[in-house]
Amino acid sequence: MDYHKLAELLFPHITETPADMEAKYPPRKLPEGAKVTRFAPSPTGFVHFGGLFPSTVAERLAHQSGGVFYLRIEDTDAKREVEGAAQGLIKTLATYGIRFDEGAVLDENGDITDKGAYGPYKQSMRGPIYQTYAKQLVMEGKAYPCFSTEEELDELQQINKKEAIKNTDWQAEAEARRAETLARRSITLEEAEEHIKAGHPFVLRILANGDPEKKTKFTDLVRGALEIPENDEDFVLLKSDGIPTYHFAHAVDDHLLGTSHVIGGEEWLPSLAKHIQLFSYLGFRLPKYMHISQIMRLDENGNKKKLSKRDMGANMDDYTGMGYSPEAVCEYVMTLLNSNYEEWHSKNADKPYTDFPFNIKKMSVSGCLFDFNKLGDVSKNIISRMSADEVYAKLTAWAEKFDPDFAAQLTADPAYTKKILAIGRGGKKPRKDLTTWLDAKPYMGFFYDPYYTMVDGYPANFEKEDIIATLEKFLETYASGDAMNEWFDKIKAIAESLGYASDMKAYKANPSAFRGNVADISSFIRVAVTGKQNAPDLYTVMQILGEERTRVRIAAQIADLK
RNA sequence: GGCCCGGUGGUCAAGCGGCUAAGACACCGCCCUUUCACGGCGGUAACACGGGUUCGAUUCCCGUCCGGGUCACCA
Numbered sequence: 001m002d003y004h005k006l007a008e009l010l011f012p013h014i015t016e017t018p019a020d021m022e023a024k025y026p027p028r029k030l031p032e033g034a035k036v037t038r039f040a041p042s043p044t045g046f047v048h049f050g051g052l053f054p055s056t057v058a059e060r061l062a063h064q065s066g067g068v069f070y071l072r073i074e075d076t077d078a079k080r081e082v083e084g085a086a087q088g089l090i091k092t093l094a095t096y097g098i099r100f101d102e103g104a105v106l107d108e109n110g111d112i113t114d115k116g117a118y119g120p121y122k123q124s125m126r127g128p129i130y131q132t133y134a135k136q137l138v139m140e141g142k143a144y145p146c147f148s149t150e151e152e153l154d155e156l157q158q159i160n161k162k163e164a165i166k167n168t169d170w171q172a173e174a175e176a177r178r179a180e181t182l183a184r185r186s187i188t189l190e191e192a193e194e195h196i197k198a199g200h201p202f203v204l205r206i207l208a209n210g211d212p213e214k215k216t217k218f219t220d221l222v223r224g225a226l227e228i229p230e231n232d233e234d235f236v237l238l239k240s241d242g243i244p245t246y247h248f249a250h251a252v253d254d255h256l257l258g259t260s261h262v263i264g265g266e267e268w269l270p271s272l273a274k275h276i277q278l279f280s281y282l283g284f285r286l287p288k289y290m291h292i293s294q295i296m297r298l299d300e301n302g303n304k305k306k307l308s309k310r311d312m313g314a315n316m317d318d319y320t321g322m323g324y325s326p327e328a329v330c331e332y333v334m335t336l337l338n339s340n341y342e343e344w345h346s347k348n349a350d351k352p353y354t355d356f357p358f359n360i361k362k363m364s365v366s367g368c369l370f371d372f373n374k375l376g377d378v379s380k381n382i383i384s385r386m387s388a389d390e391v392y393a394k395l396t397a398w399a400e401k402f403d404p405d406f407a408a409q410l411t412a413d414p415a416y417t418k419k420i421l422a423i424g425r426g427g428k429k430p431r432k433d434l435t436t437w438l439d440a441k442p443y444m445g446f447f448y449d450p451y452y453t454m455v456d457g458y459p460a461n462f463e464k465e466d467i468i469a470t471l472e473k474f475l476e477t478y479a480s481g482d483a484m485n486e487w488f489d490k491i492k493a494i495a496e497s498l499g500y501a502s503d504m505k506a507y508k509a510n511p512s513a514f515r516g517n518v519a520d521i522s523s524f525i526r527v528a529v530t531g532k533q534n535a536p537d538l539y540t541v542m543q544i545l546g547e548e549r550t551r552v553r554i555a556a557q558i559a560d561l562k
Numbered sequence: 563g564g565c566c567c568g569g570u571g572g573u574c575a576a577g578c579g580g581c582u583a584a585g586a587c588a589c590c591g592c593c594c595u596u597u598c599a600c601g602g603c604g605g606u607a608a609c610a611c612g613g614g615u616u617c618g619a620u621u622c623c624c625g626u627c628c629g630g631g632u633c634a635c636c637a
Contacts (some may be wrong), residue, residue, distance in 0.1 A: 042637050077636055147637095203635050212565075229565065239635040246637045270566060270632040293568085295629080304629065335586085339575055342586060364575080366568050367630065374574065384600090424600075431600055488596070488623080495596095504596080524597040534598040560610050 006189055007138040009196055009494050010145055010204070013134045014128065021132055025118055025256040034067035036260045039098070040250075042074040043085035046317040047092040049370070049452035050265060050307055054292050056333050059098050059265045060358040067260070070353040071103035072253060073112070073122045076243045086122075088111055094178050097354070098408065103245075109340045118257045119146050123249050130244040130252050133282060134237055142281045143237055145202040147195045151378050180233050201240035208232045210277055221261070222363045246424045247274050255284040266291040266367075290360065293367040295336075304369065313370050321402060323436030325394060327353075328379035335378065338362045349385065384430040388422040391434075394420070398437040404439055409448040419544050420447050424537045433536075446530045447545065452553065456533040459523055462516065462560050469498055470524045470560050480547035482538050528557040 028036060037058035041051060063068035071093075073086050077192055092379050094450045104115030114121050137143035162516040185207065195202065210230025218226045244252070254262060269291050279286045296304040297311050306316050317328050334341040339362050341353070348355065383391065392414065399407035410417045414510050421444075424431030433443050445451030467546050473494045482490070492502035499515040501507035507517040529550055535541060 044637080074637065080636065171563095201635095207614095223567075227568080233633090236635050243633085243635090245635070249637095265631095266567065267631055268637090271568090271637095291567085294630080306631075336574070343576095346586095368575090369573060371573050371587070377587055427600095429600060431598095433599060491596070517596085519596045526597060532598090536598080538596075551578090 001141070001189055003141045004199075005547070006145075006192060007135045009189075009192060010138060010202070011131055011135040016128070016132050018133055021129060021256060027041045027256075028068065028258040029067070031066055033065055033323075034260075035061045035065040035175050036068045036070075036258050037062040037263060038070045038072050038254070038257070039093070039100075039372075040072040040074050041086075041089055042077065042080065043089060044077075044080045045080050045085055045309070047089055048307075048309065049314050049316060050295050052093075052096060052098075052316055052329075052333060053295065053337070054263045054265060055093065055098050056096075057290070057292060057337060057358075057363075058261070060354075061263070061360070062101075063354075064358055067482050068101050068258075069099075070116065070118075070257065071100040071105070071121065072257070073104045073124075074246065074249065075122055075124045076246065076249055078124070078241070078243075086316075095320070096316065097330055097528065098202055101422060123253065125242060126249075126253070127242050129240060129256070130238065130248060133252050134244075134248070137206070137237070137281060138204070140281075141207065143204050143206050144185060144187060145192055145195075146205050146234075146236075147192075147200050147202045148184070148188070149272055184234065203236045203240050204238040205234040206237055206274075206281070207276065208234050210279065212467070213458075216273075216275070216276060218289075220269075221288055221360050222293075223291055224364050226269075226272075226550050227278060228273050231277045233274070235274055247271065247278060250275060251278040251282055251284060254287055255279070255282070259287050261288045261290060263290045263292065265294055267294065290363075293364055295367050296367050298369065304367065306367075307370055310369075313372070320398070323398065323402075323435070323438030324375065325382065325398075328375065328382050331382065332378045334358075335374065336364075339364065341502070361486070376416050380432045380435045383434045384432040386425075388418045388425055391421045391425075392418050395437055395440055399440075402437075403441065406445075406451075409450065416447075416544070420444050423540055423544075446532060446535070447541075452531055454527070454531045456527060456531065458527050458535075459520060462520065462524075466498075466515070467528075468526045468558055468561050470494060470521050471528055471554050471561075473497065474525055475554055475558075476553060478547070480542065480550070487539050487542075491521055491525070492518055525554070528554050 009302070013225040022335075030036070039051075039055040039058055041047070050085075059069050061067070071090070075081055075086070086104065086105060087110060090104065090112075092098075103114070103121040104112050104117070105115045107113045112122070120126055134143060138145075182207065208231050210232045212229040212232050214230050215227040216230060218228045220226050235247060236245050238244050247262070250262075253259075272289070276286065297307045297313075299305045303436045309315070316329075331341075331345070331353050334345075334356065338358055340359070341356055344356050345353070386394070392410075396407055396410050396417075399410055424433070434440055440481040441451065442455075446453075474491070475489045477494070478487075494500075495518040497503045498521070500521055504517060506518070507514055522538060525532060526535055527533060529535075529538070529545065530541060545553075
């Protein structure tokens with residue numbers, strides 16, 4: 001077989017050589033130890049939690065080492081591409097603090113454009129580059145054309161499709177594949193010429209020379225020593241539209257763009273054999289690989305499953321709607337990614353997570369379950385550490401988007417809202433009332449008249465009359481100028497006058513001697529003023545609400561109860 | 563089914579041949595407290611199983627079992 005002739009036949013339009021490409025994409029000049037990483041999503045939808053994971057690692061590793069982190073759009077599958085997905089991806093990533101030094105970026109019109117010297121960063125625009133290397137492989141007898149149509153292939157592979165897999169005769173299937181491969185490889189130059197003349201499309205396949213019985217030793221940066229069987233599958237390099245498959249694009253691009261560390265989910269592990277072979281065929285140095293464990297969820301049978309598109313928490317765009325701030329999500333990701341993050345964080349509470357020395361060695365090799373409890377805890381702590389001003393800014397920004405009505409209330413009187421948000425905040429041990437922004441309305445809504453309603457109702461074991469009597473007495477003595485002690489002394493006095501214990505110890509010693517205790521009295525007033533049994537410190541609540549509104553609410557309650 | 567990767571409490575996890583097997587979240591109890599929360603104290607709960615190697619295995623090796631991934635002109 002005259003491989004040169006075949007190569008010319010297949011790629012007549014390619015006149016450049018790999019050497020020309022190397023000249024266009026010279027090695028990067030970076031300091032020793034600087035890592036070059038990338039995030040390479042295919043624009044088929046939203047950013048998935050399982051995608052934020054590796055991209056966070058990639059971003060940290062690059063920026064922590066003074067390297068380069070770039071975004072490459074893997075739009076090699078036109079069929080699956082979703083309009084506007086790439087733009088969405090970039091925006092979402094940005095909200096999670098994933099910033100790229102280079103690659104596909106948004107211009108002022110929101111369109112995708114290139115930034116950096118190694119572009120284009122959209123693979124669909126790099127066709128000739130891949131074809132240059134493809135031509136080279138053909139010339140070296142390492143790749144060959146396959147003119148089978150997709151339909152023929154489908155038929156042949158039907159037994160290999162997922163559903164059929166379980167019930168197949170594996171022996172026979174394997175033999176069929178082998179025979180098929182042999183038949184494909186036996187194509188002659190003359191046959192190829194005829195096909196080309198007839199205008200038949202073709203895919204380019206690698207001529208695999210591996211023996212799966214033989215294993216290659218391989219070191220994965222997170223998983224350690226691995227044994228990879230050699231590849232014997234003639235997988236597709238170029239699709240019939242001349243665009244590469246992931247495997248080929250990965251080899252060419254990561255070589256040309258100087259990627260030092262390839263970071264991906266462990267679902268990529270099985271295709272490593274292909275990549276090792278391809279890099280070797282191409283004469284490229286293999287980058288370092290890290291395969292990150294996947295995020296799982298529990299299915300209805302209690303089994304772990306990879307967190308997929310439909311699952312709660314999968315779409316990164318959902319978190320803001322659920323009231324989680326990006327910081328919380330990022331920090332949660334860090335706790336999953338590096339087991340010693342939490343320890344570091346407790347010692348460096350005031351520092352951003354980007355100051356944390358991210359360590360590959362501390363990454364887990366076993367997959368983990370997504371845990372909303374933990375995310376909630378992280379989120380709660382973050383919010384508790386914020387100043388009232390900060391909470392105000394973030395909460396109102398959130399509400400403007402997701403609850404405009406609430407936002408209008410919050411911003412009508414900023415000083416008032418900030419007073420509310422300042423409750424229990426700022427000390428060494430701040431209150432942790434808000435897990436997400438979604439909690440804000442139920443927690444503090446009663447401060448705003450439109451949201452003031454009876455959510456809880458009064459304690460069940462008291463009569464209406466008890467409550468009315470308490471409220472009436474309270475109105476008689478209440479004065480908003482009272483200091484906290486005076487205010488509470490008055491409540492105690494009411495308790496006593498009505499036959500309730502003002503002293504909790506006395507009450508506990510002999511409960512039957514009293515109608516109730518001062519806590520009950522407080523709770524009547526609390527419910528009347530806030531509509532809820534759980535609220536921040538009542539005295540403070542009244543101070544913020546002001547005497548007039550406090551009185552109006554209590555009076556209304558009395559009228560209501562009567 | 564082949565191949566690959568995993569397996570410490572409910573969850574995330576320290577551990578790297580010798581420990582009463584950390585910690586965090588969740589859960590439970592007590593204390594503090596005019597409610598709730600916060601906080602403090604305490605508690606329940608784990609090395610999948612069977613063989614080796616070793617004076618000694620959670621730790622090293624093998625097997626079993628279990629879980630996950632993957633087997634496209636998708637990435």
